[in-house]
Amino acid sequence: MLILFGAACVGILFEAFLPRTVRQPVQVTLALASLVASLVAVIYAGTTEVPEITAAGAVAIDGPALFLEGSLAVLGIVSILLLADRTTEAGGAFTAQASVTAGTESDRAQAASPFMQTEVYPLALFALGGMMLFCSANDLLVMFVALEVLSLPLYLLCGMARRRRLLSQEAAVKYFLLGAFASAFFLYGVALLYGYANSVRLADIFTAVSNSPRSPLLLLLGMAMLMIGLLFKAGVAPFHSWTPDVYQGAPTPVTALMASCTKVAAFGAILRVFYVALSGARWDWRPIMIGIAILTMLIGAVLAVTQTDIKRLLAYSSIANAGFILTGTVALTKDGLSSTMFYLTAYGFTTIGAFAIVMLVRDADGEATHLSRWAGLGRRSPLFAAIFTFFMLAFAGIPLTSGFTSKFAVFSAAAGGGAVPLVILGVLASAVIAFPYLRVVVLMYGSEPAADAPTVTVPGGFTSASLTLGALATLLLGVAPQPLLDLASQAATFVR
Numbered sequence: 001m002l003i004l005f006g007a008a009c010v011g012i013l014f015e016a017f018l019p020r021t022v023r024q025p026v027q028v029t030l031a032l033a034s035l036v037a038s039l040v041a042v043i044y045a046g047t048t049e050v051p052e053i054t055a056a057g058a059v060a061i062d063g064p065a066l067f068l069e070g071s072l073a074v075l076g077i078v079s080i081l082l083l084a085d086r087t088t089e090a091g092g093a094f095t096a097q098a099s100v101t102a103g104t105e106s107d108r109a110q111a112a113s114p115f116m117q118t119e120v121y122p123l124a125l126f127a128l129g130g131m132m133l134f135c136s137a138n139d140l141l142v143m144f145v146a147l148e149v150l151s152l153p154l155y156l157l158c159g160m161a162r163r164r165r166l167l168s169q170e171a172a173v174k175y176f177l178l179g180a181f182a183s184a185f186f187l188y189g190v191a192l193l194y195g196y197a198n199s200v201r202l203a204d205i206f207t208a209v210s211n212s213p214r215s216p217l218l219l220l221l222g223m224a225m226l227m228i229g230l231l232f233k234a235g236v237a238p239f240h241s242w243t244p245d246v247y248q249g250a251p252t253p254v255t256a257l258m259a260s261c262t263k264v265a266a267f268g269a270i271l272r273v274f275y276v277a278l279s280g281a282r283w284d285w286r287p288i289m290i291g292i293a294i295l296t297m298l299i300g301a302v303l304a305v306t307q308t309d310i311k312r313l314l315a316y317s318s319i320a321n322a323g324f325i326l327t328g329t330v331a332l333t334k335d336g337l338s339s340t341m342f343y344l345t346a347y348g349f350t351t352i353g354a355f356a357i358v359m360l361v362r363d364a365d366g367e368a369t370h371l372s373r374w375a376g377l378g379r380r381s382p383l384f385a386a387i388f389t390f391f392m393l394a395f396a397g398i399p400l401t402s403g404f405t406s407k408f409a410v411f412s413a414a415a416g417g418g419a420v421p422l423v424i425l426g427v428l429a430s431a432v433i434a435f436p437y438l439r440v441v442v443l444m445y446g447s448e449p450a451a452d453a454p455t456v457t458v459p460g461g462f463t464s465a466s467l468t469l470g471a472l473a474t475l476l477l478g479v480a481p482q483p484l485l486d487l488a489s490q491a492a493t494f495v496r
Contacts, residue, residue, distance in 0.1 A: 001069075001136075003041060004129035007034030011122030020115060024092075027121040028084045032077060034125060038132075039073035042066055051495040057201055058142040060272070063491030065136035067341050068268040072135075075260045075348040076128045078466050082253040082352065083120055087460030088359050089366070092116035093251040094160045102165035110162070117160050123153035124257065131261055135268025138276075140190040140200040140226075143269060147186060147233065150265060151179050154258060158250040163366040171249025178232070178242045186229025192222030202277035203496040209280035216284075223278060223285055230273065234266035236326065237296040240319045244307075247315035252367060255311065256355035259318050260348035267325055267344055271337060274329070276494050282332060289330045290422055296323030297429035304436045310358055310369045313436055314351070317395055320433050321347055327426050328410030331417030338492040339409035342485055346402035346477045353470025354391040357384055360457045368454035374440065376449025381456035385444045387471055392441055394474045396434040402477035409485065 007030055014026055051062040059065075086092045096113035100106040130150030137143035159172030194200050196218035197208035209219065232239040247255045278285060300320025307313040325347075328340035361368050361377065361384075368374070378385035394401035407430060411423045459467060477484060 001038075001129050001132045003034050003038045004125050004132065007031065008122040008125035008129065011125060012119075015119055015122065020118075023118040024084075024086075024116065027118045028080070031080045031084075031121045031125055035073050035077045035080065035128070039070060039077075042070045042073060046070070046491075051493070053138055053203075053495065058137065058139045059133070060136050060138040060495055062495040063493050064268065064271060064337065064341065067488060067491040068135045068264055068344070069132045071264055071341075071345040071348065072128060072131050072261055075264065075345075075352065076124075076257075078349070078352050078469050079253065079257040079261060080121070080124060081462040081466040081469075082256055082356060082359070083124060085253070085359070085460055085463045085466075086116070088362065088457045088463065089162060093162055093253055093359070094120050095162045095165070098156075098160045102169060116162070120157060120160060120254075123157055126150075127153040127157075127257070128261060131265030134265045135272065137269070137272070138202055140193065140202070140205075140273075140277075143273075144183070144187055144190060147183060147229070147269075150262070151183070151233075154254070154262070155179065157254045157257075158246060160254075161249070161251040164249070167249040168251065169249075171246045175242055175246045175250075182229045182232035182239070185225045185232075189222045189225025189227075189229060192218050192225060196222060202272065205277040206280060206496060209278060219281065220284060223281065226273065227285070227288075230266065230270050231292065234263060234270060234322050234325075235319055236292060236322045237299040237319060238292075240296070240299065240322075243319055244312045244315040247318070248309060248311045248369070252311070252355050252359045255314075256352045259314070259351045259355065263318070263322065263325075264344045264348060267329070267340060271329060271340065272494065275332070275337065276496055279332070286330055286332065289326060290419060293323050293326035293330060293422060294425050296320070296326060297426055298323075301429040301433035304433050307436065308371050310371060310374065310440070311355075313371070313440070314354060314358075317433065317437075318351070320429060321395075323429065324407060324410055324426060327414045327419070327422055330419055330422070331410075331413040333413060333417050334489070334492045335413040336410075336417055338485070338488040339406075339413040341491065342481070342488045343406040343410055345484065345488075346406045346473070346481075349470045349473035349477070350391055350394045350402060353467055353474060354388065354395075356459075356463055356467040356470060357388040357391070359463065360384060360459055361454050362457055363452070363454040371440065371443060373450075373454050375443050375447035376453060377443075377456070378445035380449050380453060384456050387467065389441050389444070390471065391474065392437040394478070396437045397430050400475075400478045402474045402481070405478055405481040405485075 094116040096110040096115040133146035155176040161168030197205045235243045304316035394403035
């Protein structure tokens with residue numbers, strides 16, 4: 001975390017003092033180097049450190065924290081590669097000047113500029129550092145600070161698209177306003193839990209839940225408020241309404257970053273709060289979480305069927321997958337914890353790969369995201385259509401993909417934890433959401449391409465690397481998942 005925050009601060013200084021012509025390569029190098037160094041530090045800590053609470057009791061260094069931080073570092077590297085791409089769009093996916101008014105002559109001029117807003121790299125590093133802190137915080141106030149540190153850069157990044165500026169700015173405003181409400185719920189929940197436990201540390205809250213003679217009203221209200229803030233960030237129903245609009249309007253590399261890394265951080269915080277601080281109140285919150293998981297899977301699966309935009313389809317896919325991840329979370333067992341962490345990592349790679357393909361399918365107006373524009377893509381670009389088909393099959397949970405392994409792991413854990421009805425509904429939701437995925441595949445291979453069909457841009461080195469890593473991880477975690485499953489199982493122990 002310190003490496004990323006330090007690199008982000010250095011990146012801000014680069015923005016202030018370096019000439020605009022050299023900022024892009026310098027910022028990309030700094031971002032990638034800091035993420036690699038962060039990953040090395042996590043690996044070193046995992047092999048040398050014993051589980052402990054550090055930073056005056058504010059940060060936990062334990063198996064889940066290190067596993068999720070390592071996942072964020074790897075997924076962050078793959079996401080930064082997409083952010084750095086400048087081949088699919090002249091000058092990159094980000095505006096050259098974010099402050100210009102959409103639709104003006106200056107806005108049209110920036111669309112043709114060879115430059116891009118290179119502040120995106122330090123902002124992304126701040127967000128990733130906040131995500132690492134969010135899933136390892138041992139103190140609810142520190143967790144709130146981490147929530148803001150990861151959220152504020154994302155609000156800005158969502159509004160920096162080079163094209164379709166009004167849609168991008170609308171997405172940023174929606175995300176900011178709804179995120180501010182969710183943060184307020186989170187903070188009010190922290191205040192109520194402090195009133196109940198006389199502390200904001202997770203271990204103290206656990207002790208108070210087990211032994212406090214006080215009325216449980218403050219506990220229940222605080223738990224509900226805290227749950228709203230956490231579930232909003234994870235994109236879980238009924239707090240999911242921001243997800244389709246923001247995913248559609250944000251620059252696609254930012255959408256990939258949010259869909260993969262933010263979900264890891266959000267569920268990391270959910271696991272820590274409910275497994276460490278509130279495990280003694282499981283009979284109060286577990287039935288609610290099971291109901292929310294069912295609602296999330298059904299809403300994501302059913303509404304995905306009605307979508308005509310590929311980014312909104314992937315957004316509802318993200319909502320459904322949040323429900324599948326909750327299925328492992330509510331197991332309240334070591335297998336539930338390990339399978340959830342495995343699912344988060346595997347899903348992150350697949351999601352980034354899918355959005356990398358979306359970036360490549362373009363027409364004169366930019367990315368061709370309407371599904372009708374994807375008709376006949378398998379005939380015009382067989383290779384990229386085949387890779388996208390592979391990602392769709394992974395989302396659907398077809399064997400020999402990471403999606404199948406992930407769903408099998410969380411459903412097995414939930415069944416072992418006594419949530420068999422939830423597993424049955426999860427399997428049914430998986431069958432329903434397979435339809436929109438397969439519809440895209442049929443559209444690509446079974447339809448004739450239009451005369452003005454979009455082209456598939458030849459990816460540059462950064463996008464090719466990101467796409468290759470996503471596809472390889474999706475394949476390897478489907479055919480040989482055991483090493484990562486074993487690592488997740490070894491890491492599945494929280495420290496109080």
